[in-house]
Amino acid sequence: MKQSLARLLISASPLFATIAQAQDVKSVDANRAYLDASRVGRVFTADVGGGYSSGPTRFAKAGVYVNPDWVIEGYYEESRTWFFGRMTSRGVRSRNFWNANLYTNAGIIQRRVSGRNMFLDMASSTFSGVDTRYEIKYWDIGPEFAVGSQWQWSAFQAGIDWAGIYWPVYASAADITRTENDVVTTKRANDDIEPEPSAKLLRVYVGFSI
Numbered sequence: 001m002k003q004s005l006a007r008l009l010i011s012a013s014p015l016f017a018t019i020a021q022a023q024d025v026k027s028v029d030a031n032r033a034y035l036d037a038s039r040v041g042r043v044f045t046a047d048v049g050g051g052y053s054s055g056p057t058r059f060a061k062a063g064v065y066v067n068p069d070w071v072i073e074g075y076y077e078e079s080r081t082w083f084f085g086r087m088t089s090r091g092v093r094s095r096n097f098w099n100a101n102l103y104t105n106a107g108i109i110q111r112r113v114s115g116r117n118m119f120l121d122m123a124s125s126t127f128s129g130v131d132t133r134y135e136i137k138y139w140d141i142g143p144e145f146a147v148g149s150q151w152q153w154s155a156f157q158a159g160i161d162w163a164g165i166y167w168p169v170y171a172s173a174a175d176i177t178r179t180e181n182d183v184v185t186t187k188r189a190n191d192d193i194e195p196e197p198s199a200k201l202l203r204v205y206v207g208f209s210i
Contacts, residue, residue, distance in 0.1 A: 036100060038152035039068040042209045049205025051161065053089075054198045055081035059205070063095070071095040075107065085115025085135075089166075093144065105146040109166055112139045135177045140195045142168035148203075155210055161203040168195030 046062040053059075056079065063073025077089040093107030114137045146164025150157055171193035 036068045036097065038100070039065065039097070039209070042068070045071060045073070045157070045207065045209035047157070047159070047205040047207030049203055049207075051203030052199075052201040053077060053079045053166075053203065054087060055079050057203070059203065061093075061205075063093075065209070069097045075109070081115065086113075087115075088112045091144070097150075101149045101151060103148055103150060105144065105148065105161065105164065107144050108141070109144045110139060110141045111166070111168065113137065136174050137177075138172050138174040138193050140168035140171040140193070142166060142170070142195065144200075146200060146203075152209070155208045156206075157209055158204075158206045160205070161200065164200035164203075165197055166200060167197045171195040 042065050044062070044064055046060075048058075048060045050056070050058040057077055059075065059077035061073045061075045063071045065071055071094070073093050073095060075089070075091050075093055077087075079087040079089070081087060089109050089111045091107050091109035093105050093109075095103050095105050097103045114135065144164060144166045146161045148159055148161040148164075150159030174193055
């Protein structure tokens with residue numbers, strides 16, 4: 001009888017270990033829920049803000065909480081760059097929180113560029129004797145990554161993307177429009193765009209979540 005009881009206890013020891021481990025995990029989860037209590041139960045979030053993205057920028061974003069640590073959001077941004085003119089970006093991003101405030105962003109962004117007095121070599125190879133009044137339009141697409149912090153006060157929230165990078169992996173052919181003596185001419189560029197990464201810094205935002 002004693003030997004049977006001993007064998008039973010030995011065979012049950014893995015079960016006790018599993019229960020103890022589950023209790024430890026539950027304790028960690030409870031502690032994590034406490035850290036993230038300000039976001040628990042929230043479904044929708046929306047923000048507007050501004051900062052730097054190849055120049056002064058403004059943006060809007062809205063998304064849904066998959067859980068208190070994970071947001072899927074749509075994103076739209078307009079930038080006025082020092083050299084290019086106007087850029088608009090749109091895409092989908094995944095925002096993952098690592099504690100009560102710190103998060104990382106990762107997503108796919110499409111950017112449309114419209115500007116003057118850029119890519120001079122491309123313009124001159126497309127138009128002979130290129131005039132200074134011309135405009136180039138193209139789009140590119142690629143991943144974006146960023147790290148930031150967010151603070152929550154009831155339904156109100158504020159945050160900042162401290163630093164990020166957009167890395168285009170494909171660019172469309174460029175259309176070049178020249179205006180000379182009030183005559184407008186548009187041609188497809190002879191040369192391909194070589195997309196280059198761009199930095200995104202100190203993008204501050206405010207918004208709400210419910």
